Amino acid sequence: xxxxxxxxxxxxxxxxxxxxxxxxxxxxxxxxxxxxxxxxxxxxxxxxxxxxxxxxxxxxxxxxxxxxxxxxxxxxxxxxxxxxxxxxxxxxxxxxxxxxxxxxxxxxxxxxxxxxxxxxxxxxxxxxxxxxxxxxxxxxxxxxxxxxxxxxxxxxxxxxxxxxxxxxxxxxxxxxxxxxxxxxxxxxxxxxxxxxxxxxxxxxxxxxxxxxxxxxxxxxxxxxxxxxxxxxxxxxxxxxxxxxxxxxxxxxxxxxxxxxxxxxxxxxxxxxxxxxxxxxxxxxxxxxxxxxxxxxxxxx
Amino acid sequence: xxxxxxxxxxxxxxxxxxxxxxxxxxxxxxxxxxxxxxxxxxxxxxxxxxxxxxxxxxxxxxxxxxxxxxxxxxxxxxxxxxxxxxxxxxxxxxxxxxxxxxxxxxxxxxxxxxxxxxxxxxxxxxxxxxxxxxxxxxxxxxxxxxxxxxxxxxxxxxxxxxxxxxxxxxxxxxxxxxxxxxxxxxxxxxxxxxxxxxxxxxxxxxxxxxxxxxxxxxxxxxxxxxxxxxxxxxxxxxxxxxxxxxxxxxxxxxxxxxxx
Ligand SMILES: Cc1cc2nc3c(=O)[nH]c(=O)nc-3n(C[C@H](O)[C@H](O)[C@H](O)COP(=O)(O)OP(=O)(O)OC[C@H]3O[C@@H](n4cnc5c(N)ncnc54)[C@H](O)[C@@H]3O)c2cc1C
Ligand SMILES: Cc1cc2nc3c(=O)[nH]c(=O)nc-3n(C[C@H](O)[C@H](O)[C@H](O)COP(=O)(O)O)c2cc1C
Ligand code: FES
Numbered sequence: 001x002x003x004x005x006x007x008x009x010x011x012x013x014x015x016x017x018x019x020x021x022x023x024x025x026x027x028x029x030x031x032x033x034x035x036x037x038x039x040x041x042x043x044x045x046x047x048x049x050x051x052x053x054x055x056x057x058x059x060x061x062x063x064x065x066x067x068x069x070x071x072x073x074x075x076x077x078x079x080x081x082x083x084x085x086x087x088x089x090x091x092x093x094x095x096x097x098x099x100x101x102x103x104x105x106x107x108x109x110x111x112x113x114x115x116x117x118x119x120x121x122x123x124x125x126x127x128x129x130x131x132x133x134x135x136x137x138x139x140x141x142x143x144x145x146x147x148x149x150x151x152x153x154x155x156x157x158x159x160x161x162x163x164x165x166x167x168x169x170x171x172x173x174x175x176x177x178x179x180x181x182x183x184x185x186x187x188x189x190x191x192x193x194x195x196x197x198x199x200x201x202x203x204x205x206x207x208x209x210x211x212x213x214x215x216x217x218x219x220x221x222x223x224x225x226x227x228x229x230x231x232x233x234x235x236x237x238x239x240x241x242x243x244x245x246x247x248x249x250x251x252x253x254x255x256x257x258x259x260x261x262x263x264x265x266x267x268x269x270x271x272x273x274x275x276x277x278x279x280x281x282x283x284x285x286x287x288x289x290x291x292x293x294x295x296x297x298x299x300x
Numbered sequence: 301x302x303x304x305x306x307x308x309x310x311x312x313x314x315x316x317x318x319x320x321x322x323x324x325x326x327x328x329x330x331x332x333x334x335x336x337x338x339x340x341x342x343x344x345x346x347x348x349x350x351x352x353x354x355x356x357x358x359x360x361x362x363x364x365x366x367x368x369x370x371x372x373x374x375x376x377x378x379x380x381x382x383x384x385x386x387x388x389x390x391x392x393x394x395x396x397x398x399x400x401x402x403x404x405x406x407x408x409x410x411x412x413x414x415x416x417x418x419x420x421x422x423x424x425x426x427x428x429x430x431x432x433x434x435x436x437x438x439x440x441x442x443x444x445x446x447x448x449x450x451x452x453x454x455x456x457x458x459x460x461x462x463x464x465x466x467x468x469x470x471x472x473x474x475x476x477x478x479x480x481x482x483x484x485x486x487x488x489x490x491x492x493x494x495x496x497x498x499x500x501x502x503x504x505x506x507x508x509x510x511x512x513x514x515x516x517x518x519x520x521x522x523x524x525x526x527x528x529x530x531x532x533x534x535x536x537x538x539x540x541x542x543x544x545x546x547x548x549x550x551x552x553x554x555x556x557x558x559x560x
Contacts, residue, residue: 021525022520022524022525023524024523024524024525024526027523027524028520028522028523028524028548029522029524031301031302031522032301032302032303032522033301034301044526050539050540050541051541052541052542052543053526053529053541053543056516056517056527056528056529056530057516057517058517058526058527058528058529059350059517059518059519059525059527060517061348061349061350063347063348064346064347064349065349066349066350066519068519068525068527070525070526070527073526073529073539073541073543075538075539075540075541076540079540215349216346216349264349264519266520266524267349267350267351267519267520267521267525268342268349268350268351269304270302270303270304270392270522271303271304
């Protein structure tokens with residue numbers, strides 16, 4: 001039975017990775033899961049300098065989901081290279097570094113610093129709804145998406161995944177723009193912009209007023225978008241959005257995802273990733289399927 | 301490897317209007333728990349994803365039990381309030397750092413707490429090897445809870461916002477009143493931000509070491525998501541910006557570390 005998948009020449013031992021921002025740099029969850037069991041660890045967004053993030057409250061629960069407006073707090077590329085990357089490199093898993101910036105220059109500085117670092121892939125976050133400049137502004141304009149993809153590709157030493165936002169009318173436009181810019185893969189979806197109001201205090205629950213919706217509540221939207229993009233582009237797709245169980249992960253794979261990422265589920269089940277890997281293996285066995293790759297995009 | 305544990309409900313009772321006392325049994329959690337730490341409780345209703353952080357009120361290490369005292373605030377705590385002996389609940393912990401009991405050894409320790417900040421002070425009072433402990437507890441009104449449990453471990457001072465019992469005013473005011481005749485050598489505090497800010501100010505003005513237990517909205521509860529940060533005076537060693545994770549570096553901080 002084969003569980004491994006390939007993305008842009010990088011072989012993942014299984015198709016399950018962590019979703020950026022929900023797993024830190026793996027350190028905290030290493031107490032709960034053997035990181036070597038994972039297909040890949042995707043890090044929290046890394047910028048060229050430390051980012052302080054947004055004021056609190058930064059999170060709010062919603063039915064079957066949650067809103068977050070962390071604001072991409074991160075310790076910056078220097079600390080990442082000195083502390084977090086050596087930690088991750090101890091494990092037998094692929095390392096995908098999620099990159100964020102306010103401007104093209106900031107993204108490119110991080111990409112250049114990573115060029116000779118032991119990193120397997122880059123994921124470029126052009127879809128964060130929680131920062132004022134940068135982030136999502138690159139993801140909602142197809143011209144900007146194609147341009148930044150091309151600039152990143154010129155400098156990147158590793159394969160490049162462009163992370164897309166669902167906060168657009170037609171996500172396949174963004175997917176094609178990334179493909180045209182030379183992206184090696186795309187990942188989707190980032191969070192859906194949402195809001196929660198406290199009727200007792202008659203105020204916003206989040207200090208940022210709006211936040212990104214994630215968790216089981218967004219899964220059907222994400223599956224639909226992965227399916228649409230799979231019909232629109234040739235490059236591999238990493239599917240995410242509300243994945244909690246092996247069944248959820250298989251839905252994304254059948255819709256056309258080569259790999260999947262688990263985010264919010266880590267918060268209520270720190271062992272979600274490894275349980276999903278085991279569940280996928282059981283599914284293959286029970287259904288006498290030899291190779292996970294035969295399921296990718298099998299539902300048309 | 302760490303995991304979410306299943307704890308057995310030993311008993312639950314409503315000790316005051318809307319305030320519940322819950323005894324849970326799980327040896328892994330109780331075995332390594334310290335005063336001032338908290339646990340994450342998970343809801344059964346799958347629509348409520350995030351863990352609810354609740355402080356340890358008492359730890360019975362021999363029997364492998366913990367006591368949680370909480371106020372019904374919203375849907376999650378309402379769900380917990382229906383738990384009965386024999387039920388089970390998912391729990392992760394102990395989390396966070398707890399109060400620095402060794403700092404209080406041999407000193408006159410003041411525990412200053414208000415409202416639902418009172419529960420974690422009970423185990424702290426039990427474990428402190430201080431030269432004397434004073435527990436200053438602030439309530440809204442005469443509907444007081446837990447105060448009797450403290451009697452064997454601390455000298456109790458009670459205040460109420462409406463003056464219907466004890467000193468009128470909040471626990472910071474009661475602290476200042478009591479300290480006039482018995483100066484604290486170290487202060488631990490837990491409760492609403494206004495209380496913490498007042499206690500911090502008092503401690504600074506009087507040159508008394510002070511530790512505060514902070515509260516913030518959480519998502520992961522284990523240090524990974526950066527939801528729960530509070531502003532710090534200096535750049536933090538982990539985050540490399542001026543904030544600290546309440547769930548990991550906290551919930552207890554030296555008062556000077558935190559901007560209130
Ligand atoms: C370290 C720590 C220790 C705590 N210890 C206690 C305790 O011993 N006793 C007690 O009664 N309460 C305690 N609290 C507060 C308690 O966590 C909240 O009252 C509880 O989470 C409310 O959940 P709910 O579903 O009833 O409310 P809802 O308002 O329906 O909750 C919605 C979401 O907001 C979060 N939330 C709401 N209020 C708070 C709050 N004040 N702090 C953090 N998250 C909140 C919930 O966890 C949930 O994710 C503590 C909080 C922290 C951070
Ligand atoms: C607390 C939190 C922080 C996040 N931080 C990032 C980030 O730094 N970079 C990024 O590309 N996506 C970030 N995301 C988005 C997730 O990676 C993911 O796309 C989204 O949450 C949907 O997946 P899920 O429903 O499984 O969580 C974050 C999500 C959450 C909940
Ligand atoms: S709640 Fe996630 S870091 Fe504290």
